[in-house]
Amino acid sequence: MQPIVPEITRISVTNLINKGERTDGRSLDQYREISVETGVIKKAEGSARVKIGNTQIMIGIKPQIGEPFPDTPNVGVFMTNSELVPMAAPNFEPGPPDERSVELSRVTDRGIREGKIIDLEKLAIIPGKKVWMIFIDMHILDYDGNLMDAAALGAMAALMDTKIPTATVEDDEVVIDHENMQPLPLNDKTVMTTMAKIGNELVVDPSLEEEEIMGARISIGVRSDGAICSMQKGGERPFKKEEILKAIDLAQEKTNELFKYIP
């Protein structure tokens, strides 16, 4: 069920943004208050709770020994999954992941995968046979807009918090040493900035109210060296090329702020 937005809200929010203001008093390129906490779930090998405004996501990382994919036998595997649990919003339904949840998982996954954030080669244990599989599970607890940035930031924080057991090979058998935990091998960091197109402007970190009236959004994942590693356009309206280029500049500027939360 889609929420109904009164026309008067749409017009007043849009008019305000065209004047360079927002209903919650932020400037167009300003994030809401952000908090990142790590190590919040003892049972997970890595975890983080991230909040952007009232949006709240809990992320847990679980490693498992598994078999590599046949086309990449010598590297480890990671999977990203999200649950938009029905507690998070009145219109979230229980059941298998819907398209929103799948998009969120895949966009978060893409930033980490294409940014080559996890050093997957170091996760091979017996090449071709046994590798570490890293599960990134995102539990969306409270939905108040901009899940993309919260998910990317939280997933990165949780990965940086992750310690996996030492795995060695003895007589072709994998021996796991839970006493010796090692940090998950990472190459770099990535975060994401999402901008919504409302009226003639791009606004950073759209709130729920803004998401409900936006024409389109663009999410841009950036690595700590400034390289762009993922992009996703959403929404029913088109973007102009100049708008996309402006969004990239904005994203490179704003992600620098986000990186400060995951030093």
Added chain:
Amino acid sequence: MINIITNRDLEVKSEAKGSERPDGRAYNELRPLKIEAGVLERADGSAYLEFGDNKVLAAVYGPREFHIRRFLKPNMAVLRCRYNMAPFSVEDRKRPGPDRRSLEISKLTSEALSPAVFLEKFPRSSIDVFIEVLQAEGGTRCAGITAASVALADAGIPMRDMVVACAAGKANGQIVMDLSEWEDKEGEADVPVAIMPRTGEITLLQMDGQLTKDEFEQALDLAKEGCMKISVEQKKAIKNRYGGD
């Protein structure tokens, strides 16, 4: 908005002398407990509960329009529950989605809470209770019910009483209150109980394991004693949120 989820390990208050329990608790001692009401923005009511190493969130939506016609009751509301465990809440990753265990717990939770709610005041509607286990350490169904009651109160839903749940059981040959994960797995019996504390009426009762009738009675009394202690904390959580003595 309140900040939830603490990194600190809640400490067991007393080292009971001669305790046989692995975590050093006395036979009638609860794990450390923390309850906070009104922790989520979107939900109509919510509560966060830490009980030992259990971390549980509960949220309530409703009373609201009930879409599924065949389950709708023309003369009262239907209280629906969904108990769900996060994949990272347990030692070996749990596959997302409902399994037989969580479906059973969902049904029992709904039946444990319903007697306390004035469902007849909201015909044709549903009251939806969502329980998310973020970290599990034995006794999550009781933790879920306890948190859900606080969330229902936080949502302003009229109730006869705040249902509260606690388990007792037998571990190392001793009848003990509030089994830990280890006692649950290695122990001889587990008796989760939910009550309405004003009347002492029982709204949830399960047992697995082996007990004599006398042992069962002891366990039931101990579980009820635990419920009464937890009930105090539930009410404190609501008072902390809304003020008043």
